[in-house]
Amino acid sequence: MTKRVTVSLPDDVAAYLDQEPNASAAVADALRARMDRASATVEMLRAVGIEVTNADRDRVRGVLPRLSAEQRAEAQRRRDMLREGTWPADDTAAA
Structure with a gap:
């Protein structure tokens, strides 16, 4: 199912x-x-042994700065590795 939505976007x-x-x-x-x-x-975070609770989320929500384009790209690369099962066995982030 789809719905048509009209939005205004920066140029x-x-x-x-x-x-x-x-x-x-x-x-x-x-x-x-x-x-x-x-x-x-x-x-x-869970993949590297850090468990995040709802209380943790509430405490930092809105406190951290927005990610840069480079940080978002790196985060996406790491998410892809996790989803594909290619995260390094030694828990490094593989350059």
């Missing part, structure tokens, strides 16, 4: 979408990634 984002063969898919992928970010972070 640079709109220009990016103009280059996409399927703008709806690009937007959906980006929003799903944002929706999954918190659970993916918990998965990564």
